Amino acid sequence: MVLTAVAALAGGLLAGCAEDSDEPGGSSGGGGGGGKGKTTLTVGVFGAFGLQEAGLYKEYEKLNPDISIKQNSVQRNENYWPALLTHLSSGSGLSDIQAVEVGNIAELTGTHSGKLMDLGKTSGVDKNSYLGWKWQQGTTDDGKTIGLGTDIGPTGICYRKDLFKKAGLPTDREEVGKLWAGDWNKYLEAGKRYKEKAPKGTAFVDGAAGVMAAVHGSGKEKFYDADGELAYKDSAGVKEGWDLAAEFAEAGLTDKLQQFQPSWDQAFSNASFATVTCPPWMLGYIKDKAGDKGEDQWDVAAAPKPSNWGGSFLTVPEAGKNKEEAAKLVAWLTAPKQQAKLFDKRASFPSASAAYDLPEVKDAKNAYFGDAPVGQIFAKAAQGVPVQPIGPKDGIIQQYLADNGMLAVDQKGTSPDKAWDKAVKTIDNALDQ
Incomplete structure (x- = not known):
């Protein structure tokens, strides 16, 4: 859907x-x-x-x-x-x-x-x-x-039960949620545990940019401050998301994929990654791309912190x-x-x-997701999403941080500092137009 x-x-x-x-x-x-x-x-x-x-x-x-x-x-x-x-x-x-x-x-x-x-x-x-x-x-x-x-x-974490089982991680959605409850760094640690026994040819998460976006959506402040002024370069929440996503990439926990591209769609079908941050609308997307063979293999648990996408x-x-x-x-x-x-x-x-x-x-x-009580899961997440200032150029900043910044860290091994500088330059040029 x-x-x-x-x-x-x-x-x-x-x-x-x-x-x-x-x-x-x-x-x-x-x-x-x-x-x-x-x-x-x-x-x-x-x-x-x-x-x-x-x-x-x-x-x-x-x-x-x-x-x-x-x-x-x-x-x-x-x-x-x-x-x-x-x-x-x-x-x-x-x-x-x-x-x-x-x-x-x-x-x-x-x-x-x-x-x-x-x-x-x-x-x-x-x-x-x-x-x-x-x-x-x-x-x-x-x-x-x-x-x-x-x-x-409101976002949760969609995960493959079959891959979690093979990697020695819990598969019950309540237990899975406890792995990283309250802290995005715990999501990183779960990824490292997964990698130790990961089924051959699989990664813990689809790509670093998706992690970054989820973290950015869970903070009290993102690209603009409470006064409506552009603040992404100095925002603690933006830095947290950038740094954590870069750690995912450098630790080899990602499938190096760019979301909504054909390779990402194919990866759902091939079951090549174990988790993805997902709002309710993505459940239908996953079902469509993963097909019949993914039924009851996917499930959904609470995200480390409530976020919105x-x-x-x-x-x-x-x-x-x-x-x-x-x-x-x-x-x-x-x-x-x-x-x-x-x-x-x-x-x-x-x-x-x-x-x-x-x-x-x-x-x-x-x-399709093992009869997951999605109404209750996402309602709880929705009620915990922080009141976050949004600005007129949020979409542009998010896009360039992902596509001109984090994607280079993930796919090309560019240093996070160098990729950040390039993304900032691209954003500043776009905002000056």
Whole structure:
């Protein structure tokens, strides 16, 4: 199952749905009359966002016969996002509702909040129903909530039980979680234990960059400080993630793979690595790539520390023709009940913590992963994710640290210091543009 977070984090290489376009407003632009007295609400998304696929639009239309919903999808977020900024600036060409990936939300709260509705004041929206850190991401410093969260990506550690057994490590998910509970360095030590008796041709983890991203997502501060200033060069959390990932590489614990590349996909099928940091949306990805022979060989345990990878928001532009109706639809789509349905149908984990006690989440198990109680595992992780400042260029910094930095350490044996200097230079050049 290929989902929203993959679209953003793997370069948006996903097929869209409904009408494909290079514009966030699609071919129809803003909403308008839908014929026969109906109001047509347009929803601009990127990738296979899941709302339409889960049947939520049809359900809303049935509940509101005077509303018709049309989705406009752009395949790639790197095409969707710049076009959305352009249309926000001009106040034209917008859908009534626009989706925004978590890596871009800070740019809206910081510089474009005046062009978006305050959804926190919409009838039926209860701030207390949502995770505090997710609500804060979509809220400006002066308290205006411009984006209501859809999904999130709380991470666990997916692991191969068969490879762990051969390496003399425990296979029960509770015992596996205890190996590294509370400390990413314990994850490194578990990797060293694995290497001592590792099945031939296997590594402990897929690649160093994945470890780095997970550590970065678990700290109180990452690329920006609490004042919104760029701070990645001096951030203790960034240094911790970089240093630990480099240790994984230099200790020979990685399969030297770059995520979302064909070689990474093939490695799932070949069972060439034993662990990978994984949010809920990745479970379907693993199932697809590992195939039938991986069923009940994979399981999922808690990560050393709660971290988040992915997630999106829905916003309503002030320039829209149907703002009030659009806000009502956003409130309904992001309500706990609908988020639970989206998780049940599409594995998009709810950002509304009130959904965690609903049966679709609380009782959720994944047969492919040994009937792992994924609803409970990921709900616990979600509630422990730190409130972390995010900045407008988080995505660029993360990408270059991984692809222009850590990948060289992992695949070419470049010294961590030299790779860091190269990554910083690349980031600084990109941010100066």
